[in-house]
Amino acid sequence: METILEINNIEVVYNKAVQVLRGLSLTVPKGTIVALLGSNGAGKSTTLKAVSGLLDIEDGEVADGKITFKGRDVALDSPDKLVRRGLFHVMEGRHVFEDLTVEENLTAATYAKKGGAGARASFALVYEYFPRLKDRRKGLAGYLSGGEQQMLAVGRSLVAAPDLIMLDEPSLGLAPLLVEEIFEIIVRINREQGTSMLLVEQNAALALAVSSYGYIMENGKVVIDGTSDELMKNEDVQEFYLGASGDDGENRSYREIKHYKRRKRWLS
Amino acid sequence: MDWLFFFESSIAGLATGAIYSLVALGFVIIYKATRVINFAIGEIMMISAYLFLTFAGILEWHPLIALPLAMLGGGLLGSVTEKLIIRPMLGESPISVVMVTIGLSSILVGAAQIIWGPGPRILPDFLPRAPIFIGELYVSSKIAYSALIAIGLLVCYLIYFRFSRGGVALRATASDQAAAFSMGISVPKVFNYAWFFGSMAAALAGVLVAASGGLSPYSGSMALSILVVVIFGGLDSLTGALVGGLLVGWLETMTGAFLGGEYKMLTIFTLLTFVLVLKPYGLFGTKEIERL
Numbered sequence: 266m267e268t269i270l271e272i273n274n275i276e277v278v279y280n281k282a283v284q285v286l287r288g289l290s291l292t293v294p295k296g297t298i299v300a301l302l303g304s305n306g307a308g309k310s311t312t313l314k315a316v317s318g319l320l321d322i323e324d325g326e327v328a329d330g331k332i333t334f335k336g337r338d339v340a341l342d343s344p345d346k347l348v349r350r351g352l353f354h355v356m357e358g359r360h361v362f363e364d365l366t367v368e369e370n371l372t373a374a375t376y377a378k379k380g381g382a383g384a385r386a387s388f389a390l391v392y393e394y395f396p397r398l399k400d401r402r403k404g405l406a407g408y409l410s411g412g413e414q415q416m417l418a419v420g421r422s423l424v425a426a427p428d429l430i431m432l433d434e435p436s437l438g439l440a441p442l443l444v445e446e447i448f449e450i451i452v453r454i455n456r457e458q459g460t461s462m463l464l465v466e467q468n469a470a471l472a473l474a475v476s477s478y479g480y481i482m483e484n485g486k487v488v489i490d491g492t493s494d495e496l497m498k499n500e501d502v503q504e505f506y507l508g509a510s511g512d513d514g515e516n517r518s519y520r521e522i523k524h525y526k527r528r529k530r531w532l533s
Numbered sequence: 534m535d536w537l538f539f540f541e542s543s544i545a546g547l548a549t550g551a552i553y554s555l556v557a558l559g560f561v562i563i564y565k566a567t568r569v570i571n572f573a574i575g576e577i578m579m580i581s582a583y584l585f586l587t588f589a590g591i592l593e594w595h596p597l598i599a600l601p602l603a604m605l606g607g608g609l610l611g612s613v614t615e616k617l618i619i620r621p622m623l624g625e626s627p628i629s630v631v632m633v634t635i636g637l638s639s640i641l642v643g644a645a646q647i648i649w650g651p652g653p654r655i656l657p658d659f660l661p662r663a664p665i666f667i668g669e670l671y672v673s674s675k676i677a678y679s680a681l682i683a684i685g686l687l688v689c690y691l692i693y694f695r696f697s698r699g700g701v702a703l704r705a706t707a708s709d710q711a712a713a714f715s716m717g718i719s720v721p722k723v724f725n726y727a728w729f730f731g732s733m734a735a736a737l738a739g740v741l742v743a744a745s746g747g748l749s750p751y752s753g754s755m756a757l758s759i760l761v762v763v764i765f766g767g768l769d770s771l772t773g774a775l776v777g778g779l780l781v782g783w784l785e786t787m788t789g790a791f792l793g794g795e796y797k798m799l800t801i802f803t804l805l806t807f808v809l810v811l812k813p814y815g816l817f818g819t820k821e822i823e824r825l
């Protein structure tokens with residue numbers, strides 16, 4: 266299968282002193298959803314920033330290894346250039362522009378497209394996936410609820426119409442019902458738009474339910490990987506990451522995920 | 534109380550204020566996008582006024598050509614400053630960056646002395662001279678036309694930043710730099726545009742101020758009033774720049790007219806102190822902003 270993103274043995278160091286990633290590798294095949302799981306502080310967000318180039322802003326550096334997006338080394342391009350090449354990073358904590366309106370937030374995302382023309386048409390697509398945003402399009406993003414802000418964050422990626430979306434903990438701090446809604450749409454975007462996804466989650470059950478392949482990382486490197494079905498059956502994964510207590514981890518569709526959420530969120 | 538004199542002074546004060554607002558707007562645009570406090574903005578005004586003097590006075594080009602060229606020159610000066618001096622300082626402490634802009638202002642004063650000489654100069658007349666009467670009120674036409682031109686550019690800027698896609702990019706960058714990058718916005722380009730447009734606003738104001746007040750290498754010191762305006766209105770607020778400029782301009786003129794010029798600074802800084810005690814972030818400023 267064709268590969269859209271390949272991370273090969275990277276090491277990341279912050280402030281020229283703190284090493285956070287220690288030889289991490291992973292692959293996202295084109296058109297699939299790949300889950301990247303791990304506890305708080307494992308280095309998941311750092312991995313995404315290394316790919317999108319946002320590491321520079323935080324004085325982090327890819328000290329070794331190589332990342333290729335659509336066959337080209339990401340180190341060759343600035344972060345904004347990478348976005349225009351079709352790589353979109355939905356940051357942890359949503360990062361909507363709070364003092365801009367919903368529509369202006371979407372307008373900002375038109376910079377992700379070459380020329381930025383035809384932007385209005387893709388707003389229609391956003392509003393189709395998230396009708397609630399349409400009702401609030403003239404309101405300031407800062408006044409949206411947490412769930413609506415996450416919808417806006419995902420909506421901006423729709424405007425960009427990228428080849429790969431990297432989502433950093435889209436379920437963070439949201440009520441179970443909203444989490445379900447957002448994950449349904451993530452799956453729809455993958456199916457209907459053919460967008461590849463790298464999905465970072467602390468909520469392992471949820472992420473494995475929607476992904477085809479998963480990586481679990483600890484302390485800056487991958488400790489287990491496999492197809493999502495394999496991972497759900499794996500005993501270690503069940504014990505440490507799924508918080509399983511008598512449940513079998515088989516064939517869970519994301520519709521059932523909210524039952525999981527009420528149980529135990531691992532290590533948090 | 535002589536009401537006629539009061540109203541005449543008020544109009545003159547508001548007209549001066551409109552020019553202050555324009556400079557303050559330039560300052561705020563630069564601060565909002567890049568978080569740099571530009572102490573060289575007065576000198577950018579001064580250099581632009583000399584450019585106008587060169588184009589219109591020495592080369593005798595038509596003012597309608599000389600004025601846009603002087604504005605372009607001021608904008609480019611800002612843009613080059615950003616690229617060569619400010620960008621390499623990225624990540625350094627704000628104090629160091631402020632020191633660099635102060636250093637730049639001295640360099641510009643020195644350059645003006647060398648190129649155009651240390652003495653005061655007078656700009657060629659390019660604004661209509663006939664006084665204007667509103668009813669019985671007399672308004673100096675130079676001041677009135679200057680204010681109208683300043684307001685014209687102000688309105689263009691406000692509409693642009695409020696409604697255009699470029700305005701969205703600027704405000705997005707001001708609000709969250711990392712997120713702006715992740716939208717594909719070229720943040721360094723936004724920085725450069727902010728310095729260009731901010732300095733261009735200052736450039737026009739510089740020519741207008743020099744047109745009625747004359748010009749010397751030290752003219753840039755009037756930017757002290759602008760510092761008061763932006764601290765007063767809030768470093769990052771476009772509205773604050775507008776309101777602050779009008780208020781400070783009015784107050785300065787009124788103090789000068791009714792108490793005497795020597796009280797101007799006293800009045801302004803007393804007011805500034807009060808505002809800062811009551812509203813530490815200025816009238817319209819955002820809370821997180823560091824104070825000077």
Ligand SMILES: Nc1ncnc2c1ncn2[C@@H]1O[C@H](COP(=O)(O)OP(=O)(O)O)[C@@H](O)[C@H]1O
Nearest residue numbers: 279283285304305306307308309310311312323
């Ligand atoms: N800007 C930074 N500077 C220094 N250390 C950082 C920075 N960002 C993250 N870290 C450290 O890197 C480690 C991994 O962080 P992160 O990638 O955010 O983990 P995760 O997303 O898996 O929770 C943590 O120990 C964190 O303290």
Ligand SMILES: [Mg+2]
Nearest residue numbers: 309310311357
């Ligand atoms: Mg994280």
